[in-house]
Amino acid sequence: xxxxxxxxxxxxxxxxxxxxxxxxxxxxxxxxxxxxxxxxxxxxxxxxxxxxxxxxxxxxxxxxxxxxxxxxxxxxxxxxxxxxxxxxxxxxxxxxxxxxxxxxxxxxxxxxxxxxxxxxxxxxxxxxxxxxxxxxxxxxxxxxxxxxxxxxxxxxxxxxxxxxxxxxxxxxxxxxxxxxxxxxxxxxxxxxxxxxxxxxxxxxxxxxxxxxxxxxxxxxxxxxxxxx
Amino acid sequence: xxxxxxxxxxxxxxxxxxxxxxxxxxxxxxxxxxxxxxxxxxxxxxxxxxxxxxxxxxxxxxxxxxxxxxxxxxxxxxxxxxxxxxxxxxxxxxxxxxxxxxxxxxxxxxxxxxxxxxxxxxxxxxxxxxxxxxxxxxxxxxxxxxxxxxxxxxxxxxxxxxxxxxxxxxxxxxxxxxxxxxxxxxxxxxxxxxxxxxxxxxxxxxxxxxxxxxxxxxxxxxxxxxxx
Numbered sequence: 001x002x003x004x005x006x007x008x009x010x011x012x013x014x015x016x017x018x019x020x021x022x023x024x025x026x027x028x029x030x031x032x033x034x035x036x037x038x039x040x041x042x043x044x045x046x047x048x049x050x051x052x053x054x055x056x057x058x059x060x061x062x063x064x065x066x067x068x069x070x071x072x073x074x075x076x077x078x079x080x081x082x083x084x085x086x087x088x089x090x091x092x093x094x095x096x097x098x099x100x101x102x103x104x105x106x107x108x109x110x111x112x113x114x115x116x117x118x119x120x121x122x123x124x125x126x127x128x129x130x131x132x133x134x135x136x137x138x139x140x141x142x143x144x145x146x147x148x149x150x151x152x153x154x155x156x157x158x159x160x161x162x163x164x165x166x167x168x169x170x171x172x173x174x175x176x177x178x179x180x181x182x183x184x185x186x187x188x189x190x191x192x193x194x195x196x197x198x199x200x201x202x203x204x205x206x207x208x209x210x211x212x213x214x215x216x217x218x219x220x221x222x223x224x225x226x227x228x
Numbered sequence: 229x230x231x232x233x234x235x236x237x238x239x240x241x242x243x244x245x246x247x248x249x250x251x252x253x254x255x256x257x258x259x260x261x262x263x264x265x266x267x268x269x270x271x272x273x274x275x276x277x278x279x280x281x282x283x284x285x286x287x288x289x290x291x292x293x294x295x296x297x298x299x300x301x302x303x304x305x306x307x308x309x310x311x312x313x314x315x316x317x318x319x320x321x322x323x324x325x326x327x328x329x330x331x332x333x334x335x336x337x338x339x340x341x342x343x344x345x346x347x348x349x350x351x352x353x354x355x356x357x358x359x360x361x362x363x364x365x366x367x368x369x370x371x372x373x374x375x376x377x378x379x380x381x382x383x384x385x386x387x388x389x390x391x392x393x394x395x396x397x398x399x400x401x402x403x404x405x406x407x408x409x410x411x412x413x414x415x416x417x418x419x420x421x422x423x424x425x426x427x428x429x430x431x432x433x434x435x436x437x438x439x440x441x442x443x444x445x446x447x448x449x450x451x452x453x454x455x456x
Contacts, residue, residue, distance in 0.1 A: 111415065113422070143448065155447040159429075187339065187432035194341070194429040201387075201422040204415035205446065209455050213448045218433065219383040220371065220442035227437050 001174065004066040006030040006059050006085060007073035009040040012098060015147025016070060016139065018044055021054040022150065023177035028055050030062030032084075037062070047150065063088045068170060070096040071125065072139070075114065076105040078121060082128035091132025094167045097125040097192075098139040100199035111204040113197050122161070122192035136162035136171050137192035138183070140199050143213030153180025156215030157224065159198070160184065161191040169226050176225065184224045229402065232294040234258040234287050234313060235301035237268040240326060243375025244298060244367065246272055249282040250378065251405035256283050258290030260312075265290070275378065291316045296398060298324040299353065300367070303342065304333040306349060310356035319360025322395045325353040325420075326367040328427035339432040341425050350389070350420035364390035364399050365420035368427050370409070371441035381408025384443030385452065387426070388412065389419040397454050404453065412452045 003020055005013045008029035021027040021044060029044070031037035037056030044054050056062075063069045063085050073081045078099050089095065099121035103112035118124040122137035129135060138160045146154045158175045160183050162168045168185055175183040186195060198216065205214040218224065231248055233241045236257035249255040249272060257272070259265035265284030272282050284290075291297045291313045301309045306327050317323065327349035331340035346352040350365035357363060366388045374382045386403045388411050390396045396413055403411040414423060426444065433442045446452065 111419075146448075184433060185436050186429060187436050191339075191429065191432050194425045194432075197422045197425060201414060201419065204419050204422075205412060206448075208413050208415050209449055209452075211449055215447045217445040217447055218442055219445055220374075220434075221437055221439055224437075 001068060002026045002066045003174065004028045004030055004062040004069045006062060006069060006071045006081060007077070009036045010072055011144035012139065012147070013072035014040055014044065015144045016072065017054060018047060018150060019147050019178045020174060021052050022048055024053065025174065025177070026053045028057055028062045028066065030057055030059040032059060034058050059084050060088050066093070068094045068096065068174070070098060070139070072098045074105065075099055075101045075121060078124065079128065082125060086129055089129055089133045091130065093133050094136060094170055095125065095129055095133055096136050096138050096171055097122045099125065100140050100196050102200060111200045111207060113200045119190060120192035120196050122189055122196065126189060134162065134164040134167040135189060136160060136167050137189060137195060138171055140196050141202060141216050143215050145213040146215060154178055155180055155217070157181070157218050158183045159186050159195045159216070161186040161189055161195060163189050172225055182224045184218045185227055229296060230254045230294045231402065232256045232258055232290040232297045234290060234297060234299045234309060235305070237264045238300055239372035240367065241300035242268055242272065243372045244300065245282060246275060246378060247375055247406045248402060249280050250276055252281065253402065253405070254281045256285055256290045256294065258285055258287040260287060262286050287312050288316050296322045296324065296402070298326060298367070300326045302333065303327055303329045303349060306352065307356065310353060314357055317357055317361050319358065321361050322398055323353065323357055323361055323363050324366050324399055325350045325363055327353065328368050328424050330428060339428045339435060341428045347418060348420035348424050350417055350424065354417060362390065362392040362395040363417060364388060364395050365417060365423060366399055368424050369430060369444050371443050373441040374443060382406055383408055383445070385409070385446050386411045387414050387423045387444070389414040389417055389423060391417050400453055410452045412446045413455055
């Protein structure tokens with residue numbers, strides 16, 4: 001699949017880029033600056049090999065014609081980022097918003113959360129994209145360090161929410177291509193009000209135990225993925 | 229240990245009672261009505277044997293002299309319950325609040341949450357108990373069905389938060405006595421603002437997959453329990 005990762009030079013975005021390009025998807029790393037994107041692509045190729053299917057572009061160019069656009073930017077930059085890309089998003093595009101509304105956006109702590117007016121950053125994202133673009137919330141809880149450790153599987157489940165079942169399945173197919181990761185359908189987009197709050201919870205756990213990559217597995221069913 | 233379970237006739241409370249009495253702790257099931265408590269105790273003895281260390285009492289009597297008091301009541305009854313027991317709680321008592329502020333309290337849905345004025349039901353509880361009583365938030369995400377299935381271990385971690393490390397360790401020791409369960413120190417009591425919101429998330433997942441006992445495991449560390 002062709003996947004753009006907007007804000008793809010950050011820890012979370014570049015980790016996802018490594019994993020998805022490593023699985024054979026054609027990844028475009030988007031950044032505010034082309035030079036930053038190019039540096040990130042060079043670093044990824046160093047790890048994956050020179051022929052890895054990964055390229056870079058400025059954010060607005062990165063998303064053109066991509067059926068899946070993953071947005072991994074800090075909350076403070078979310079609105080400006082969507083303003084940059086919204087005109088390039090075609091109806092049907094699946095936008096995966098991974099924004100966690102941390103209080104760092106206002107100079108606070110990453111173990112404290114903010115509450116966006118729309119209820120969640122994902123619902124805020126949905127208010128910023130053209131009609132017909134399908135917003136899915138996912139990847140908030142996946143530790144960047146776990147994504148970057150290519151020598152081992154990712155021991156985490158991805159909590160996915162959204163109002164369009166097909167869009168969730170498409171994102172789920174990407175998740176399934178990363179060794180170890182499974183996806184769990186958590187319900188409609190408004191459930192992002194909860195899943196986005198799990199990032200500060202994991203930050204609090206990391207802080208308490210002095211570790212870097214706590215994450216979630218969901219129990220109670222042998223397999224997850226698409227509900228029957 | 230001597231443990232009172234206030235609201236212990238509900239699904240969550242009686243499941244905890246079964247597991248803790250089964251592990252050899254002396255459990256007192258508290259209820260608004262002595263007859264209900266007695267019926268719950270009889271049902272527990274039917275499963276655990278007649279000599280199981282489990283008794284019943286009205287809520288205010290159940291907590292007297294107990295070093296650990298677990299409160300498992302619906303959000304709608306939380307304030308009234310604390311009003312019933314608060315005069316019987318001695319300084320040093322560990323009160324484990326398991327209240328999830330679900331919108332069912334106002335006739336709404338269990339996959340929607342309310343936000344208490346204090347930030348969380350656990351912080352609301354802390355405002356209702358005498359000085360010196362140590363409030364810990366825990367057990368919100370543990371499925372009642374998993375607790376009641378005594379023939380198998382509980383495949384879930386317990387998210388524990390609170391401002392007193394010793395109190396968390398005491399609760400953690402109870403958790404460790406239930407086969408399969410581990411406890412994760414999530415930080416100060418205010419983190420209950422997040423952990424309590426995980427109940428509606430699990431309800432949403434259960435609903436989506438038509439199951440009854442989704443739960444959490446935390447990854448990123450081989451062992452949990454007390455941080456070093």
